[in-house]
Amino acid sequence: MGKTLGRTLAEKVWDEHVVRSTAGEPDLLYIDLHLIHEVTSPQAFDGLRLAGRKVRRPDLTLATEDHNVPTLDWDKPIADPVSRTQVETLRRNAEEFGVRLHPLGDIDQGIVHVVGPQLGLTQPGMTIVCGDSHTSTHGAFGAIAFGIGTSEVEHVLATQTLTQAKPKTMAVTVNGSLPDGVTAKDLVLNLIAHTGTGGGQGYIVEYRGQAIEELSMEGRMTICNMSIEWGAKAGMIAPDQTTFDYIEGRKEAPKGAEWDAAVAHWKTLRTDDDATFDKEIVLDASVMTPFVTWGTNPGQGVPLGASVPSPSDFEDEQDKIACEKALGYMGLEAGTPMREVKVDTVFVGSCTNGRIEDLRLAADVIKGRKVADDTRLLVVPGSVRVRLQAEEEGLDVIFKEAGAEWRGAGCSMCLGMNPDTLTPGERSASTSNRNFEGRQGKGGRTHLVSIPVAAATAVRGTLSSPADLD
Amino acid sequence: MDKFTTHTGVGVPLKRSNVDTDQIIPAVYLKRVTRTGFEDGLFAAWRNDPEFVLNNEVYAQGTVLVAGPDFGTGSSREHAVWALQNYGFRVVVSARFADIFRGNSGKAGLLAAQVDEEVVQKLWTILEDTPGAAITVDLESRTIRAGEGDDAIEESFQIDDYTRWRLLEGLDDIGITLGHADSIDAFEKTRPAFKPVTL
Numbered sequence: 095m096g097k098t099l100g101r102t103l104a105e106k107v108w109d110e111h112v113v114r115s116t117a118g119e120p121d122l123l124y125i126d127l128h129l130i131h132e133v134t135s136p137q138a139f140d141g142l143r144l145a146g147r148k149v150r151r152p153d154l155t156l157a158t159e160d161h162n163v164p165t166l167d168w169d170k171p172i173a174d175p176v177s178r179t180q181v182e183t184l185r186r187n188a189e190e191f192g193v194r195l196h197p198l199g200d201i202d203q204g205i206v207h208v209v210g211p212q213l214g215l216t217q218p219g220m221t222i223v224c225g226d227s228h229t230s231t232h233g234a235f236g237a238i239a240f241g242i243g244t245s246e247v248e249h250v251l252a253t254q255t256l257t258q259a260k261p262k263t264m265a266v267t268v269n270g271s272l273p274d275g276v277t278a279k280d281l282v283l284n285l286i287a288h289t290g291t292g293g294g295q296g297y298i299v300e301y302r303g304q305a306i307e308e309l310s311m312e313g314r315m316t317i318c319n320m321s322i323e324w325g326a327k328a329g330m331i332a333p334d335q336t337t338f339d340y341i342e343g344r345k346e347a348p349k350g351a352e353w354d355a356a357v358a359h360w361k362t363l364r365t366d367d368d369a370t371f372d373k374e375i376v377l378d379a380s381v382m383t384p385f386v387t388w389g390t391n392p393g394q395g396v397p398l399g400a401s402v403p404s405p406s407d408f409e410d411e412q413d414k415i416a417c418e419k420a421l422g423y424m425g426l427e428a429g430t431p432m433r434e435v436k437v438d439t440v441f442v443g444s445c446t447n448g449r450i451e452d453l454r455l456a457a458d459v460i461k462g463r464k465v466a467d468d469t470r471l472l473v474v475p476g477s478v479r480v481r482l483q484a485e486e487e488g489l490d491v492i493f494k495e496a497g498a499e500w501r502g503a504g505c506s507m508c509l510g511m512n513p514d515t516l517t518p519g520e521r522s523a524s525t526s527n528r529n530f531e532g533r534q535g536k537g538g539r540t541h542l543v544s545i546p547v548a549a550a551t552a553v554r555g556t557l558s559s560p561a562d563l564d
Numbered sequence: 565m566d567k568f569t570t571h572t573g574v575g576v577p578l579k580r581s582n583v584d585t586d587q588i589i590p591a592v593y594l595k596r597v598t599r600t601g602f603e604d605g606l607f608a609a610w611r612n613d614p615e616f617v618l619n620n621e622v623y624a625q626g627t628v629l630v631a632g633p634d635f636g637t638g639s640s641r642e643h644a645v646w647a648l649q650n651y652g653f654r655v656v657v658s659a660r661f662a663d664i665f666r667g668n669s670g671k672a673g674l675l676a677a678q679v680d681e682e683v684v685q686k687l688w689t690i691l692e693d694t695p696g697a698a699i700t701v702d703l704e705s706r707t708i709r710a711g712e713g714d715d716a717i718e719e720s721f722q723i724d725d726y727t728r729w730r731l732l733e734g735l736d737d738i739g740i741t742l743g744h745a746d747s748i749d750a751f752e753k754t755r756p757a758f759k760p761v762t763l
Contacts, residue, residue: 113751114744120726122744124751126759134641136597145738150748153763162595176595183597194762215760227640227664241664243642245671245737253741255748259724291582292634292660325637327663348758356758391582391637412581412632419580509639511591528638530586532609 100366102263103332104298107238107363111221113255120259126220126237127154128250129206130193132184133161133511134225138248139187149191151254156215157188157195160205161226162511165474165501168198177512191251204477204503207231207445211315212479214344218333218360223250228445228527230321233330234314235337236363238298240328261327262372264297265365268305270380275560277455278313279447279525279544281305282320283385285377287395294326297373300365301331305379311340312451319446320527323392332364384559386432387529387542389420394529396432398547398559404428423531424539425519432557435541439522440471440552441534442545443501444508447525448476450483452545457489459549459560460496466555471498472514474506498552510535523551565673567734568703571654573627575699575710576617577691581632585665588636588644602647622696628655630687630699636665636676645672655701657708657721659684670727671737677701677708677721686710686717703732 101109114122128151135157142148149155162177172178181198188195196202202209207228210216218236223229227241246256272281286293301317309317314331321329338357341347348356387395388402394417396403405417405428421428426435442448442456453475465471473493475481481503484490490500507514508526510533516522518537525548529540541557550558593605610616617623629648635658636644645668648656656674659681669676690697690711700709701721706728709718723731730737741748 114747118725122741122747124748124755126755127762133594137599137642140597140599147738153761156762161591174595180595180597192763215762217760220759225640225642227638229640241640243640243645243664243668243671245642245668249671249738249741252738253745253748254752255741257726257737257741259726291637292662295660295663322638322664325634325662346760346762348760352758355756359756359758391584416581509586509591511594528584528586530584530638532590533586536590536592536609 100369102365102369102371103236103300103330103363104238104263107219107221108260110219120257122255123221123258124255125154125223125250127156127210127215127222129210129222129224129229130155130157130247131160131206131226132180134244135187135247136180136183137244138251139191141248142251147252149193149251152192154254155193157184157193158203158206158209159184159198161505161509163198163504164512165504165506165514168502201478204480205445205448205505207319208449208476208480211235212477214341214347217341217356218337219363223256227322228319230326230329231315231319231445233318233321233328234311236330236333236360238328238330241322261298262296264294264299264373264375265371266299266301266375266377268301268303268377268379270305270378271308272305272379272382275546276382276384277544277546278309278316280382280385281379282317283387283392283395283542284382286320286324286392289324289375291323291391291393292325294321294324297326299326299329301329306331307334310451311336312449315449316446320392323527333360384544384547386547386557388424388426388432389417390423390529390531392527392529392542394420395542398432398557400432402426402428402430402432433562435557436521436555437469437523437541437551437557438520439516440469440548441507441522441524441526442472442548443474443476443506444526445476446527447545448474448480450480452525453480453484453489455545456549457492459546460498460552461492463496463553463563465497465552469552469555471552472501472507473498474501475503477503507534509533523548523557565734565736568673568675568731570700570702570704571627572698572700573654574623574625574696575628575630575687575691576623576626577688578617578629578631579688582634582637583631584638585636585641585644586638589641589647594641594643599646600650602643603650606647606651627652628657628699628701629653630657630684630691632684633659633681635661637662640664642668642672645669645674649674657684657687670730673731675701675703675731677723679708679719679721683708683719690715690717703728
C-alpha cells in the first residue's frame, strides 16, 4: 500500500459524484443540477422525443429564458419571429417534460448563472451543468460546474449523468490584497493575459489565497465565470463563511436540521494540506491595477495605464500574427495609450458583472455625473430580482439621470443575439466576458473592462478609471 | 451516429489561431431549433471577405479543415460542430482544441484530430503547394496522410481511446449510459437529503 495522499477540493467533489468508474473509460458522473435555456436545449428535447425518452429528474432541472430575449418591451410578444419560435419551443418543452421554467415576465427570470445562485439552488459540493460555457460561474460556491454541448444536455436530461474523464487539478494562488478600485474582474483579466486562452485546458482550477478569500460571492462568481476564457474545464473556490452567509435563508437553501447537516458537510470541502495539484500558478494581487483588453481574445489585455502593443512585442510567430490581425480588426494603432481609446458604447451587465453588487459599484461612480455626449451607456441587470432590488435602492434613477438606458434582464449585448448589438466599427467598453470578433454584433469592437472602468469610461468617453474623473 | 473509420477529402488550410466558436458561427445564427441548416452561418463574417479560403473554388468540396492552435474556444454552442458538418466537414485538424468543442465533436461525429504544431505546418505547406490536395484521416490507425512522392507525409494524431471507440462503432452515448441504469438507481439512493430540488 502506498501512502494515502490528501485530496484537493475538486477531487473530493468529483469522488462524491462517481456513479461508475472503470479503467480505460471516462467516469460516469451524477449531476445534481441541470440548468437549461432556450438556445442550446431545443435539439436535446427533440432527441428525447425521437427516442421516446423522458427527463429522468425534472426535479433537478431548471429552465430560464435569457440568451435570446429582448431587454425592451419584454411584456409584449417577441418581435423577431425566429427568436419567438425559439423561446416558445422552450416553453412547450418545459410543459411537455414537466420542467420548471422562469419565463420572460416571471419574477425569477434572468441569466441562468445569476438565477441559480440567487434562488439558493447553487450550493457547495454540487455538480452543476448547463448548455452554456459560463456555467463555471457556480464554481464560486465550491461546486464543480461546467458548460456542455447540446448532445450532453440530452444525455443529462435522459440519464442525470455525464460521461467525463477526470480532469487534472490546478491551483491559482493569489496572495496579498487587491488595491482599492481594483476588482475581481481586473484580477481575472490579468490572469488570462498571463496564461493565454489555452492555459487552463484540461484542468479544474481552484482559486485560493488571501485575495480570493477577501472577495464577496459576487467577486468570486466573476472570477470563476471567466475560467472558461483561459480554457479551464471548471473553476472553483472552497466554501467558507462568506459562502454560507450568502446561501442561508435563500428560497431553495436547506432549512433547519438540513441546513446544519449541509454546513457540516460543506466545511469538509477544502483541499487537504497534504494534497498536491498537477500545476500551480502564484499571483500577487497587491501589484494589480485596472486591466483592459485591446485585442480579439480575452488573453489580449494590458493594464489600463499601458499602451496598445505592437506585433514586434511578441516573440511567438502565431502571437505576432494574432496581434496584427487583432489591431486591424479593432482599428487600433500600436503605441496608442489605452486611456486615449475613444468608446461609443458602454455595456454594464452579463453573467460576469450583472449582479446587484456590480450595479451598486457602477452607480457609485456614475452618481451626480453625466454620460459623455457621444457615448451611450446600457445597464442590463442580470435578473428581474437584481433589477427590482436596484430600483428599490434608487440605482435606476442614478443611471437614468446620468443619461443611461435602464433595461430588462437578460444576456443582452454580451453575445448580441437579441436586438442589443453593436454596429460595424462601433467600439464598446464591456463588463462581459468575450471580446471575440463580432461577439457583440457584426464588425463591433469590444474592450473587456471592470465595472469601475466601465462607469468611468461612460463619463469620460475614453477608457478610464474612476481615478481619472474630476 | 454514423461510423467513422477512414476519410479522404480535400484539405482546407485555415491559417488562424484561436478560432473561437463566435467565428465558427455567430450568435445570430443560433436561433434555429433543428440540428440542420447551420451551413450558412459557418464563418459567416469571414466569408464576406473574397480572399477567405472558403471563397476559393478549389476548396468548394473541402472536408478536412486544418487550423491553427486553440480551435473552438469560447461558447459551448454545439451549433459550431453542426455548422462545420452541415457545410461538409468531417474532420478538423489542430494542435489544440478547446475542451467543450472537442467533447461536442466526439458526441456529434465530427473527428477532432489533435496533432503536433509542426504537423499543421507540414499540412499547410502541402495544401499551399498543391491547392485542392486530399488528406486521408485513418481513425483505426490514428494517422493522417497527405502529399505525394517525396513530399508525402504520414503522421499520427491524438484522440482519446473512448471517443475513438465510439466513433469507430458509431455508438449512441445515451444508449450506453442507460445500460448502467442500475448503477444510477443505486447512486441516487445515497444522495444526502439536503441536496436541493427544483420542484
